[in-house]
Amino acid sequence: MSALSFDEVAAKYPQFPRLVLLKTDLHRRGVYYTDKALSSLDPDRHQTGGTHIFGTRDGKLTQRPEALILRDGASVLTTSTPLEEDPYIVDFTDGRLMVLDKGKELEEVFFWDKPDYYGKRTSKGVLMQNVIGARPQRLYITPNRFCFFWSDEGGGGCQFCDIVNNLKQQRAEIEMQTRLDPQDIAETVAEALKEPGRFTAVFLTSGSDYRGKTPFDSEIDFYIDVLKAIGRNFAIKKFPSQILCSAVRKDQLQRLYDETGVTSVTMDIEVLDERLFNIICPGKAKWVGYHEWKKRLVDAVEIFGPNRVGTGVVAGVELAGPFGFPSEDEALAAVLGEAEELAAGGVSSVVQVWQARAGSKLGKGRRKISLEYYARLALGFQALRRKYGLEIDFDDYRRCGNHPDSDLARGL
């Protein structure tokens, strides 16, 4: 049975806003920018990509828009996608930037302005945009871009991830650093805060670092150094922030919470099924394990409080390869079941639509996941938040913008 078209999914799920459905499908299918669209991009004004922790579908770091803005204010992170993969088209016609599909105009979109600190350098001469990337409302900081799961003792990187291959390319092409100096981060935050009304949250994520006297001590120690440096810029101790880290122990989380200004934590479990977790995320399986990961998420609620703990899934990988669930119905039931268990413990799950990247193991020959699957999953995750009274302010359409289910939290 062939998958439903966009209009068929929209008709079948009228409670799912078409604009959010389009955003979901832009993530699923990717976008291709025409030459006219790229010509309308003003590098002096608009933000272009290349500094993100993950790469693109076509493997190129050329100056293309990092993202688009929709008329409801939501942003859509875009990965430039080759035409043969049937992406949406972004073109510039009659003075407007438009999303098209099969020649039909669907929606007007907008580029977003780069922040004022882009192009400036720290006192050590480091380009500030390579220290902190920007989402429309979020300061995106990657203190360490190397994931140690990819090293000899690591157990293996996640199969959907291209973090290390992307880093190699970024180092070669745009002077990206592997590991940041907290002083550079502090200076860049200070510069960013000079722009009124621009940012509402600080976000940190890195490749996993299991090294240390006990596993992940090195990761936590570095995050604490970085967060303390950031905190020097604020008049209050706790500032709106989110850290996306490995599933560390409760005592490590307690240190992180007590010694810094961080206010929420996300520990991405990536796939909500133990068997697939072990296959797709071998490094996470080796150093933490599936059940221990879930336990640590619930433990985090005791420290950070309700409405401040989350976990992300790379939605769609559970259907990938020869090892994935045989049907979308089975996958959905399994994933929602696990997500409900976490929600009952105060943990919010969020959807990140899987976007196969050129530098990842699963990047080639992947199975097409239907739009309907993502719609059902997003509705399911938001329904769980409503059922268990969970807010998702720290990872919503403004603080992140990369999760169709948390976009739904605006209205549903």
Add this chain to the structure above:
Amino acid sequence: MGNEILELLNDGAAVKILVTADETGAPHPVVKDSLRFEDGKIIYFEFCEASRSNRNMTNALWFDKKAVILLLASDKRSFNITAKPARCVINTKVFQRYYEEAREKYGFDLSSAWILEPLEITEHSLGFRVEQESRARSYFNHLDRLAGKEVTA
């Protein structure tokens, strides 16, 4: 469309009420002093991200629904302005301009600037409506008001 009436939104002495509806259709009216008419569009400031009107307006944009603005002008004329949300501005330099204005004028943080497209304007000033109905629907008049010179036998 009725620009001279829409311009009344820019009168600081006018009372402006925004009415949105939730998913059940229940109306939610709130005073929105920030409502204004600018460059052919209606704009207002939303200070609270989690407010009912912000949620309702988001749903109105998503599901192509409308909102109504009740305008009581300083000369006591009143109008209903039906509008639909065209855009929610939360970022870019346009938002920064609104943010700085909101901080200076109201002293609060700004969540969003909503841009509405006016669709229809109807006057609801009491005298205007009564007169209009009296002429158009003559059966609704009381006869004693229409009585002429007394006829005597």
